Amino acid sequence: MAAETESKPETQSPSSGIGPGPGAWVGNLRDLVERVVGSAPLKYIVNWSRIYSLWPVHLMTACCGAELGAMMSGRYDPERFGMQAAVGAMRQSDLLIIEGTVTKKMLKRVKVVWEQMPNPKYAIAMGDCACSGGLFHDSYSIINEIEKAIPIDVFVPGCPPRPEALLNAIIKLREKIRREEVYPK
Amino acid sequence: MTAASSSPEQDLAAAIRAQFGNTVEDVKVDRKDRVSLVVSKDTMMDVAAWLQRAGFDHTVTVSGVDHPWENHLDVVYFLSSYSREDLKGLVVSLKIHLSRENPSLPSLTPIWESANFFERETFEMFGVNFQGHPNLSKLLLQDNWDGPPPLRKDFKIPEMA
Amino acid sequence: MRIMVKTDGDLIVEATPEIGYVHRGCEKIAESRNIIKNIPMLERPNIADSSHLNWSYVAPIEELQRVEVPERGLHIRTMLCEINRIASHLYGMAIMAGIFSGHTTMYMFGFGDRELLLDLHEMLTGARMTFSFFVPGGVRRDLPKGFIEKLLETLDYLESHLPAIDRIFVSNPIFVERARGVGILKNEDAIRLGVVGPVLRGSGVPCDVRKDAPYGVYDKVDFEVPSFKEGDSLSRWRVRFEEIKQSIRILRQLATDMPKGPIARKSPLVVPRGEAMGRVESSRGEINHYVVGDGGDKPYRVKMSTGSFKNLAALPFLLKGVRIGDMPIIYGSLDYWPVEADR
Numbered sequence: 001m002a003a004e005t006e007s008k009p010e011t012q013s014p015s016s017g018i019g020p021g022p023g024a025w026v027g028n029l030r031d032l033v034e035r036v037v038g039s040a041p042l043k044y045i046v047n048w049s050r051i052y053s054l055w056p057v058h059l060m061t062a063c064c065g066a067e068l069g070a071m072m073s074g075r076y077d078p079e080r081f082g083m084q085a086a087v088g089a090m091r092q093s094d095l096l097i098i099e100g101t102v103t104k105k106m107l108k109r110v111k112v113v114w115e116q117m118p119n120p121k122y123a124i125a126m127g128d129c130a131c132s133g134g135l136f137h138d139s140y141s142i143i144n145e146i147e148k149a150i151p152i153d154v155f156v157p158g159c160p161p162r163p164e165a166l167l168n169a170i171i172k173l174r175e176k177i178r179r180e181e182v183y184p185k
Numbered sequence: 186m187t188a189a190s191s192s193p194e195q196d197l198a199a200a201i202r203a204q205f206g207n208t209v210e211d212v213k214v215d216r217k218d219r220v221s222l223v224v225s226k227d228t229m230m231d232v233a234a235w236l237q238r239a240g241f242d243h244t245v246t247v248s249g250v251d252h253p254w255e256n257h258l259d260v261v262y263f264l265s266s267y268s269r270e271d272l273k274g275l276v277v278s279l280k281i282h283l284s285r286e287n288p289s290l291p292s293l294t295p296i297w298e299s300a301n302f303f304e305r306e307t308f309e310m311f312g313v314n315f316q317g318h319p320n321l322s323k324l325l326l327q328d329n330w331d332g333p334p335p336l337r338k339d340f341k342i343p344e345m346a
Numbered sequence: 347m348r349i350m351v352k353t354d355g356d357l358i359v360e361a362t363p364e365i366g367y368v369h370r371g372c373e374k375i376a377e378s379r380n381i382i383k384n385i386p387m388l389e390r391p392n393i394a395d396s397s398h399l400n401w402s403y404v405a406p407i408e409e410l411q412r413v414e415v416p417e418r419g420l421h422i423r424t425m426l427c428e429i430n431r432i433a434s435h436l437y438g439m440a441i442m443a444g445i446f447s448g449h450t451t452m453y454m455f456g457f458g459d460r461e462l463l464l465d466l467h468e469m470l471t472g473a474r475m476t477f478s479f480f481v482p483g484g485v486r487r488d489l490p491k492g493f494i495e496k497l498l499e500t501l502d503y504l505e506s507h508l509p510a511i512d513r514i515f516v517s518n519p520i521f522v523e524r525a526r527g528v529g530i531l532k533n534e535d536a537i538r539l540g541v542v543g544p545v546l547r548g549s550g551v552p553c554d555v556r557k558d559a560p561y562g563v564y565d566k567v568d569f570e571v572p573s574f575k576e577g578d579s580l581s582r583w584r585v586r587f588e589e590i591k592q593s594i595r596i597l598r599q600l601a602t603d604m605p606k607g608p609i610a611r612k613s614p615l616v617v618p619r620g621e622a623m624g625r626v627e628s629s630r631g632e633i634n635h636y637v638v639g640d641g642g643d644k645p646y647r648v649k650m651s652t653g654s655f656k657n658l659a660a661l662p663f664l665l666k667g668v669r670i671g672d673m674p675i676i677y678g679s680l681d682y683w684p685v686e687a688d689r
Contacts, residue, residue: 062368062685063393066437066475070464073457085450100685105327106367135387138343138378139371140335141327159476160393216409218559219623243540245625246634246651263623263634267537267546267553274559276623299540302658303651310373325366325688335374342374 038182046182050120051174052082055093059113062100064127064160071163081170090116095173098150100160101129101136102143114150120184122177124169125152128159135159193271194220197239204235221278226290229281233262233296236277240269244293245276247303249311253338257282260313262293262300289314310336347684349661349677353670361665361673363658369688376648381407381617384645386478388635391652392686393475395434397427398628400480403648405561406622406637407482413613417563417605419484424562425600426470426479428593429497432504433463434629435586435593442583442678443515447524452515459507462500469493484610494601501594508591516587525580529664529676532577539659543631544589545680548582550575555627567599579679586681589629615643630654630681654687 037046058068072078072085083095090113102110114123125146128134133144146152153176156169194214201212201222209232211223224232245263252258262279266272281290292315294301304315305324312334315321326335333340348364372391376384388403389396401423408415415423440456443449464474469490471477479486515521531541536549546553552573556564572588574581617639624635631653638647657680664676 062370063390066393069437070457070461070474073461074454075458075461101368101370103327103367103369105369109367135390136370136372136375139375140332140340140342141369141371162474242537245632246636246649248636248647248649248651250638250647261636263636267551273553276625278623297540298538299656299659302655323366325369327366335371340374342371342378 034183043182047178047180050094051177054081054083054095054122054170054173056083056085056095056097057090057093057113057117058085058099059096059110060099061102061106061110062127062129064099064129067160067163068097068099068126068166071166076163076167078167078170081167081174083170091118093117094121096121096123096150097126097166098123098130098146098152099126101127101134102146103141104143105141107143107149110146111149122153122173123150124154124156124166124173126156126166126169127161128157131155131157192217193275194218197272197275197277200239201232205232218274219276219278221280223280223282226281226283229279229293230291230296232279233293236264236279237296240266240272241277242266242268242297243299244297244303247300247307249307249313249336251285251311251336251338253285256285258285258288258311258313259283260288260290260307260311264297283313287314288312289316291316292318294318310334312337347682347687349665349673351665351670351673356669356671358665358668358670358673361662363661365658365684365688367688368685372689373648373650376645378644380643381482381615381645384648385481386476388648388650389476389478390685391650391689392434392628392630392654392683394437394683395430395629396476397423397430397479398626398633399650399652400478401427401562402624402626402628402633402635403637403650404480404482405624405626406635407617407639407645408613409622409624410618410620410637410639411482411613411616413483413611415484416608416611418488418607419609420562421600421604422470422485422489422609423480424564424567425497425597426467426477426485427562428597428600429463429466431629432590432593433460433467435590436460436463438629438681439511439515439583439586442675442681443521446674446678447521452511455507455511455514459504462503466493466497466500469496481610481613483613484608486610488609489604494604497597497601501597504590505594508587512587516584522580524672525578525583525675525679526576527578527580528672529579529668529679530577531660531664533575535663536577536660539663540656541631541660542656543627543629543653543681544582544585545631545657545660547571547573548585548679549577555625555632559625561626563600564596567596569596579675582679582681586629616641617643617645628653630683630686631656650689652683652686652689654681654683655689657682658687 125131154169154173198212198214198220208228209222209224213221241264245265248261250259260281264277308321350362352360389399436456440453444453471479531549533550552571554571569592619641621638626633634651636649637645640646
């Protein structure tokens, strides 16, 4: 995606014919920023800020939503992990938790939510139904493999998974984010 | 408690038999607080209007049952009352036998508005046409559903042992 | 659910609910699994109130099999159902007064108190929400040691905390301004639309299956059915609040006189020929399971009719002519659980 926006200023800016126009300079600056931020020590700081402020979209597709609701309350306290319910919903959140069965009717809306979220974004498949169809795997109206529609980072089995299991999943996601690149290709 | 006129369900069954005679079949009192009867498509509106005047003011639920081996499809209405103290615990079930090809019957939504969403669901799941229903359209299934009505026995899903 | 709303400025002219986003085909799947395997599947539609769905499914099967649950089994069933009712009301109140009216404190209060009840669930059944505890013939396990003491301790705590919830939320002038006079459902409309549960009782119709057609041991305990005649969102909220108090009253009576005896009777793994209907009052309204049997071990037809689906008729009626800002409160006061309505 960085490459596409890089080429646009070059083709649109007026060129006097003597060398590349101002767009190329911007492109080189962007490259420079990516290289500096994407390597240590800034990389660790950027990843640290992403880990400690994961704001979830509470997409309550089915019953597991009740356990997510319980996890967001006082006893399990996700705010100490930096997870706060995103007030602006999709555009200000970076974690999509798919709770429960995704039906064929709901799939389009899940994709719309996923596409509205800005990068970087992560997805957790919560519950047996989101992982593999679960208790309703032989139904005529559900999607068994959600990972074909949305790239999932962590799968949490359970029916429903206990809030502690979900917090464990958040911790594993944080380990994954800590290891990954700041600007993935 | 088995004397004929001592319980509300026995009283109701007797009143139905007295009022409608042979036009309703199979008026039964199988257990306490349940009366069941079978009506035909032509007499169902009269029976329903009579029941409404008798105090049954809402439908508890409406269901379809598919019997392919006996070659009929049933629609069952369950009725009860909120306003009459003596009928509060009683549930009357009204069963109509229909043919399995193009089943259709008059809708009871004009009499009991609470039957609206139930009839819509039965239309979608069994393919039963309710004549006179204000809005017979899809409710639960996905928008591009092109298969047969799912709750019919012809439509099979994998069976677990 | 999705509500398609046509507005004239700020006023809603017409509202159409679109449901079916969680339709998983429970009724169809139930025909292909045997009676016992259906129990976990059929209690998932309302996970916060699953014991009522379980009872309503098991009761018609017992009726067809002519199996009577022993007294102690009925007591344990009633006890679990009442604890579940309090937990479910706290959930509903937390969502309505917390999320939909904009302050999250009630959410934290409701869910925090609910955790104590989930601990009780776990102590009795092993699971927080999905118990699968009732089988045809009785219940699966007896009360563990120390359960009654913990139950009474939790009830004492709840009773001491309810006045705080009353002061902060029910009598709070801001909440009252938002909810009083909003979404009025008159007596005759409630009966005509066939609504159930707290929506019905908030409109002045004091009908409750626990009193009208008693099951379990509800005919042996002393309790009242709260109802308010205003029919607005505040009275629906207050019905739930009063029902929590009545449930605590029932639980205290059940805890002190538990009969001794077996908790279950043997029941065969068949659904005999015939049909039967179970009626149970859950926290969102009356639940019915219409079971048709054909002599095999799988039910021939299971029709589930849940409180949220019946209350759906009230939503387009109530939303006509109100301002858009009142919509969350009206929707929250119906305590609509989408998974239960779509099954």
